[in-house]
Amino acid sequence: MKIILAENYLEMSRKAADILCAQITLKPSSVLGLATGSTPIGAYQELVSRYQENKVSFSRIRAVNLDEYQGLSPDDQQSYAYFMRRHLFDFVNILPENCHIPNPQAQDVKEECLRYDRLIDSLGGIDLQLLGLGRNGHIGFNEPGETFMKGTHCVALSQSTIEANRRFFSDKEEVPRQALTVGMAPIMQARQVLLLVSGKDKAPMVKEAFFGPVTPWVPASILQLHKDVILLGDQAALSEI
Numbered sequence: 147m148k149i150i151l152a153e154n155y156l157e158m159s160r161k162a163a164d165i166l167c168a169q170i171t172l173k174p175s176s177v178l179g180l181a182t183g184s185t186p187i188g189a190y191q192e193l194v195s196r197y198q199e200n201k202v203s204f205s206r207i208r209a210v211n212l213d214e215y216q217g218l219s220p221d222d223q224q225s226y227a228y229f230m231r232r233h234l235f236d237f238v239n240i241l242p243e244n245c246h247i248p249n250p251q252a253q254d255v256k257e258e259c260l261r262y263d264r265l266i267d268s269l270g271g272i273d274l275q276l277l278g279l280g281r282n283g284h285i286g287f288n289e290p291g292e293t294f295m296k297g298t299h300c301v302a303l304s305q306s307t308i309e310a311n312r313r314f315f316s317d318k319e320e321v322p323r324q325a326l327t328v329g330m331a332p333i334m335q336a337r338q339v340l341l342l343v344s345g346k347d348k349a350p351m352v353k354e355a356f357f358g359p360v361t362p363w364v365p366a367s368i369l370q371l372h373k374d375v376i377l378l379g380d381q382a383a384l385s386e387i
């Protein structure tokens with residue numbers, strides 16, 4: 147694992163954009179695994195700026211998002227599909243048909259999960275997987291539990307995740323209780339993983355995930371077994387390691 151320390155959120159976001167742009171330069175048709183949440187927003191802003199300055203092109207990029215809330219339409223402002231358009235896709239030259247996200251409105255959820263796994267396989271797997279870290283150690287929405295789930299699945303969000311996501315909704319009752327998420331297989335098979343962490347509240351989990359035992363009760367701990375992980379964080383998030 148490589149650990150990159152950034153002074154603050156802005157520097158972390160710039161360095162994340164550097165790594166993403168380097169990947170795109172090396173392989174313009176890269177398959178990027180993308181995350182939502184507050185952590186990558188700065189990196190997406192940087193990517194948009196660099197695109198506007200003609201420093202990077204997304205014309206051949208394929209994007210595969212990690213997860214989506216169950217029951218929300220892509221036009222719902224709380225959906226992750228909407229988040230990706232608002233923070234990245236609407237402002238760069240990525241083709242809409244190359245932007246993928248699990249469809250939580252599918253009639254047959256099991257079939258949708260299988261479709262998403264087949265899609266990732268058909269793209270040749272993920273070149274660079276961008277991740278955030280849940281305060282409970284989740285990556286994607288792989289929540290703590292007895293086993294690591296391999297494939298895309300429907301998950302009941304943990305109380306801690308519902309609490310953490312509460313800040314994005316006006317009413318607690320509106321926070322979705324379920325989501326579709328990719329499993330650990332495509333994350334672990336990604337050729338490189340870039341995990342971003344920012345803020346003091348992530349510091350205890352960074353320590354537990356990367357320096358504690360590998361256990362499904364701390365889903366991100368599985369990344370200790372990945373051969374090419376970059377942990378990029380600001381001083382506050384990396385303060386306990």
Ligand code: F6R
Pocket residue numbers: 180181182183184185186212213277278279280281284285286287
């Ligand atoms: C989002 C995702 C989640 C978040 C995690 C951290 O697509 O997969 O695992 O990365 O919940 O969220 P923030 O960045 O809001 O702290």
